[in-house]
Amino acid sequence: MPLAAGVPGAQAENVVQPQFEAKIHDPRSLEWVGDLQRPLVFTNGVFDVLHRGHVTYLAESRALGASLVVALNSDSSVKRLGKGPDRPVNSLEDRLAVTAALESVTLVTWFEEDTPLSLIHKCRPDVLVKGGDWRVEEIVGAEGVLARGGEVRSIAFQFARSTTALLSRIRKS
Numbered sequence: 001m002p003l004a005a006g007v008p009g010a011q012a013e014n015v016v017q018p019q020f021e022a023k024i025h026d027p028r029s030l031e032w033v034g035d036l037q038r039p040l041v042f043t044n045g046v047f048d049v050l051h052r053g054h055v056t057y058l059a060e061s062r063a064l065g066a067s068l069v070v071a072l073n074s075d076s077s078v079k080r081l082g083k084g085p086d087r088p089v090n091s092l093e094d095r096l097a098v099t100a101a102l103e104s105v106t107l108v109t110w111f112e113e114d115t116p117l118s119l120i121h122k123c124r125p126d127v128l129v130k131g132g133d134w135r136v137e138e139i140v141g142a143e144g145v146l147a148r149g150g151e152v153r154s155i156a157f158q159f160a161r162s163t164t165a166l167l168s169r170i171r172k173s
Helices: 019-023 030-035 052-062 075-081 092-100 117-123 142-147 163-172
Strands: 040-045 067-073 107-111 127-131 151-155
Touching (some): 019 092, 030 117, 040 052, 052 067, 092 107, 107 117, 117 142, 127 142, 142 151
Parallel strands (some): 040 067, 040 127, 067 107
16 A cells, blocks of 8 residues: 555655555554554554664564564654653654664554554454563553553663764754
């Protein structure tokens, strides 16, 4: 699907879309879920300004299964998280494209709600993953995944990186 077809705010253009953009799928039509190889790993987040911590985390997540679905907070969802008045720095359209370009990512989608709970229920992942700052019992959707016999993981951070800290450094320079 061309990026502009499903992404809110995307501009249709008469250009050839890069191959990685085929990994971007609209969450309103979940036909793509059945095509993914199992075990299916699911994670979510803002992924606004990607850094080494993000790409390492996503590679480690992918190693837990055959497919990795990454669900991004929509722009309005990011605003409600309270990360700052200027966040996200990158639009959903751009964040989807950059995330899709990563080798470890099988598919990328988005959610408008405050949490991806509805999407998690619909995707029925075998493994649900969040970063090391989340305790397993706090991870949205964990209860349902565990009840189905799935696994929930909190992956320890390998690198002390933070988008908020990075943006702070940039603003000070």
